[in-house]
Amino acid sequence: MPLSDDDFGVEEEKAGQNLAVLAEALYLINLLLLPGLAFALLFGLWLKYKDSAPPLARQHLKQTTFVSLIGGFLIFTLSGLILTLGGLAWEWTWVILILYFTCIHSTLVLFGMYALIKAMNGQTWRFPLIGPAIDNPQA
Amino acid sequence: MQFKSQAVAKPYFIAAIGLFVGQILFGLILGLQYVLGDFLFPAIPFNVARMVHTNLLIVWLLFGFMGGAYFMIPEESETELFSPKLALAMFWIFLVAGALTIVGYLTVPYATLAAMTGNNLIETMGREFLEQPLPTKLGIVVVALAFLFNLTMTMLKGKKTAIAMVLMIGLWGLAVFFLFSFYNPVNVVLDKFFWWWTVHLWVEGVWELILGSFLAFVLIKTTGVDREVIEKWLYVIVTLTLISGIIGTGHHYFWIGTPEYWQWWGSIFSALEPIPFFGMTVFAFNMVNRRRREHPNKAAVLWALGTGVMSFLGAGVWGFLHTLAPVNYYTHGTQITAAHGHMAFYGAYAMVNLMMISYAMPILRGRAANSNKSQVLEMWSFWLMTIAMVFITLFLTAAGILQVWLQRVSDTPLPFMVAQEKIQLFYWMREWAGVAFLIGLIVYITSFFVGGEEEKAK
Numbered sequence: 053m054p055l056s057d058d059d060f061g062v063e064e065e066k067a068g069q070n071l072a073v074l075a076e077a078l079y080l081i082n083l084l085l086l087p088g089l090a091f092a093l094l095f096g097l098w099l100k101y102k103d104s105a106p107p108l109a110r111q112h113l114k115q116t117t118f119v120s121l122i123g124g125f126l127i128f129t130l131s132g133l134i135l136t137l138g139g140l141a142w143e144w145t146w147v148i149l150i151l152y153f154t155c156i157h158s159t160l161v162l163f164g165m166y167a168l169i170k171a172m173n174g175q176t177w178r179f180p181l182i183g184p185a186i187d188n189p190q191a
Numbered sequence: 192m193q194f195k196s197q198a199v200a201k202p203y204f205i206a207a208i209g210l211f212v213g214q215i216l217f218g219l220i221l222g223l224q225y226v227l228g229d230f231l232f233p234a235i236p237f238n239v240a241r242m243v244h245t246n247l248l249i250v251w252l253l254f255g256f257m258g259g260a261y262f263m264i265p266e267e268s269e270t271e272l273f274s275p276k277l278a279l280a281m282f283w284i285f286l287v288a289g290a291l292t293i294v295g296y297l298t299v300p301y302a303t304l305a306a307m308t309g310n311n312l313i314e315t316m317g318r319e320f321l322e323q324p325l326p327t328k329l330g331i332v333v334v335a336l337a338f339l340f341n342l343t344m345t346m347l348k349g350k351k352t353a354i355a356m357v358l359m360i361g362l363w364g365l366a367v368f369f370l371f372s373f374y375n376p377v378n379v380v381l382d383k384f385f386w387w388w389t390v391h392l393w394v395e396g397v398w399e400l401i402l403g404s405f406l407a408f409v410l411i412k413t414t415g416v417d418r419e420v421i422e423k424w425l426y427v428i429v430t431l432t433l434i435s436g437i438i439g440t441g442h443h444y445f446w447i448g449t450p451e452y453w454q455w456w457g458s459i460f461s462a463l464e465p466i467p468f469f470g471m472t473v474f475a476f477n478m479v480n481r482r483r484r485e486h487p488n489k490a491a492v493l494w495a496l497g498t499g500v501m502s503f504l505g506a507g508v509w510g511f512l513h514t515l516a517p518v519n520y521y522t523h524g525t526q527i528t529a530a531h532g533h534m535a536f537y538g539a540y541a542m543v544n545l546m547m548i549s550y551a552m553p554i555l556r557g558r559a560a561n562s563n564k565s566q567v568l569e570m571w572s573f574w575l576m577t578i579a580m581v582f583i584t585l586f587l588t589a590a591g592i593l594q595v596w597l598q599r600v601s602d603t604p605l606p607f608m609v610a611q612e613k614i615q616l617f618y619w620m621r622e623w624a625g626v627a628f629l630i631g632l633i634v635y636i637t638s639f640f641v642g643g644e645e646e647k648a649k
Contacts, residue, residue: 143596147589154588158508162500165469169476 066174068109071101075109076168079116083123083161091120107187111176115167115183122182123160127153192554194265196272201555202282203258204548208636210251210289211541215629217244222622226615235297242322243296248536249320250289255544256365256401257285257338260358262551263408264342267358268349273341281334281341288330292323314375318382320390321372328372335366353422354411357429358404364397380448387443394540395439395464395506399432402502402543403467406475406495409550413492415483424474428467435463442514446523454516461514465507468499468539475499488553488560490569494546497577501538509534509584521599526614527591534584537576545635552639562643569638575631582624590617 075094082090098117101109131153138145163179170177178186192198221240223230231240265272272278295304301322308324310316315325323331339362346355371388407425411418441457475495486492509531513522522528549569553561560566598610605613 143593143601146596147592150592151585151589154508154512155585158504161508162472162503165472165503166476169473169480172477173480175480 066106066108068106069171069174071097071105071109072112072171072174073168075112075116076164076171079120080161080164080168082120083157083164091124094120108171108174108176111186112167112171114187115177115179116164118184119160119163119179119182123156126156126182127160130156192557193269194271196275196278197262197265197551198555199272199275199278199282200258200262200551202279203254203261204552204555206282206286207251207254207258207544207548210247210254212632212636213293214244214247214251215625215632217247219622219625219629220244222618222625225611225618226622239296239301242301243293245320246296246322247293252536252540252544254285255540255547256362256398257282259401259405259544259547259551260338260342260362262547262555263358263405264345264355265349267352267355267408268346270345270349273344273348277337277341281337284330285334288327288334292327295324296322313373315373318372318375318386321386323372328369331369332366335369339363339366352418354404354407354418354425357400357407357425361397361400361404364400365393368392368397383447384444384449387440391440391443392437394535395436396432398540399436399467400429402498402539403428403432403471405543405547406471406498409491409495409546410475410478412550413486413488413495414478414481415486416478416481421474421478424470424478428470428474431463431467431470435460435466439464442516442519445516445519458515462511464514465503465511468503468507472499472503486560488550488566490561490566490573491546491550493570493573494542494549497573498538498542498546501534501542501577501580503538505531505534505536505538505584509588512588521595522591525591525594525598526587526617527595530584530587530591533587534580537580542577553645558645560645561638562641562645564643565638565641568634568641572631572635572638575634576628577631579624579628579631583621583628586617586621586624590614590621593617 075097078090078094078097082088082094094113094117098113101113103110105113131149134145134149134152138148167177167179176186178184217240220231220235221237221244224232224237224240228237261272261278295308299307301317304324305316308316308326310325313325315328316322321328339359342359342362346359368389371385374385376382376385403425407421410416411421437460438456439461441453442461444453444457476499479492479496513519513527513531553559561569593614594610597605597613598607
């Protein structure tokens with residue numbers, strides 16, 4: 053059977069797949085385009101659906117919400133610490149700060165891209181190191 | 192291999208790898224010259240080593256693109272190449288012209304080379320990346336036209352797929368925009384303005400189409416995902432590339448004497464340029480995740496995934512890092528640009544060529560995939576080169592930030608050469624990362640000569 057015109061290889065094969073994709077998209081938008089605002093939407097979605105959504109969506113909502121919080125903590129507190137300890141007028145503060153920010157931010161984005169692909173394919177995925185445990189790995 | 196004439200790709204790939212080795216050796220020489228200023232002086236001055244390093248990069252990538260296209264178009268068009276003899280003749284012309292040019296750079300003072308090669312007829316030399324003497328530039332045009340004629344005729348007599356069309360648009364664009372290398376107005380602003388029509392519209396325009404089509408081709412072959420799905424992704428990537436990349440040229444027009452509105456246009460549109468690379472990464476990983484079969488050539492799949500990630504980081508993230516006009520005001524032409532250039536070229540274009548070579552070479556040698564032993568070695572080379580490039584980029588970024596501070600932000604700015612001395616630590620670290628890259632390249636070449644049980648061609 054020919055594929056439909058809007059088929060990008062993303063079909064709602066599993067319940068909650070669209071919500072899972074939305075959660076991952078908001079996670080990435082929070083990092084790349086609308087920091088804060090996208091997280092507020094994501095947090096709202098998590099609050100609303102954390103108990104009622106299908107397992108797939110629930111996992112992605114949980115992963116993205118918690119990783120956004122931990123990621124935000126990693127970005128802002130450690131950047132703040134580097135700034136506080138080094139001071140604005142020391143060149144090495146900026147060397148360390150910009151490298152740290154770029155590396156941690158890019159890593160979070162890359163993980164988010166991979167998680168988005170997993171959501172698009174109806175699979176769960178735990179963010180390495182900082183992602184909360186998967187409740188039911190079979191979901 | 193499906194069509195006998197695809198075999199013409201093999202010498203192109205071998206030449207590409209040979210020139211790649213040359214590029215890396217000159218990169219190491221250059222890296223040492225940053226810290227030991229007199230190294231190999233006067234035999235190979237810094238400006239000559241830099242010119243050889245960048246020109247070899249361009250030429251080996253072009254050899255790779257040509258080889259990849261000669262391999263891909265017959266298979267996509269489902270017909271033999273229009274003229275394999277023409278393809279082989281052009282290979283030798285291009286190789287000899289390229290080799291003579293490099294010999295010219297290394298043996299004759301640049302001004303003498305210009306005088307010897309008729310630069311007074313049409314003054315095209317002396318501009319970064321377009322340093323080639325007039326006969327070489329004319330040779331490139333002849334080779335490109337013959338190459339495009341050969342492929343276009345092949346396509347006209349065969350099937351016309353979307354992936355092949357995107358590749359051909361990219362290749363025709365490459366040839367058309369190279370013509371601006373002959374336009375060298377006396378007005379320096381105009382000179383720079385149109386110089387970018389070759390340099391920028393190649394790497395942030397038409398080359399991305401070549402990259403996208405190569406990636407799509409290899410992903411179809413290795414994952415078994417429906418062509419229609421892959422083609423739709425490709426359309427989106429091509430659209431995003433052209434929308435962001437064409438006006439994104441404006442990020443080169445901030446400080447060259449063009450009107451101020453370019454600071455807005457350049458900033459906004461080049462801020463969008465990471466999007467197609469983002470799309471490519473999601474595309475590659477998504478297709479591999481949805482694969483319908485396990486292709487025996489795992490190394491090619493690794494290169495495909497790697498090019499997605501590394502081009503996003505190098506071209507996307509490191510490009511965005513210094514593309515907004517208020518940031519670029521401080522970072523313009525510093526080691527931050529070098530950091531971006533290294534990772535973007537490796538991630539986007541070196542890796543996509545290595546991916547195509549990785550996929551095509553075993554087939555050209557009569558097997559579906561190399562032996563497991565050979566692939567393990569190739570994957571080691573992937574990680575060695577890629578991690579080394581990440582470190583090269585990080586060290587150059589650190590050097591660049593320090594340079595910006597010392598030279599441009601500080602209340603007591605230092606002269607250029609004094610600032611250079613202060614960032615030598617990072618140049619040394621970059622050099623050692625470069626040595627690791629060379630080791631990776633040696634491992635890569637070794638992988639071609641390792642035996643073992645091979646996967647038979649089907």
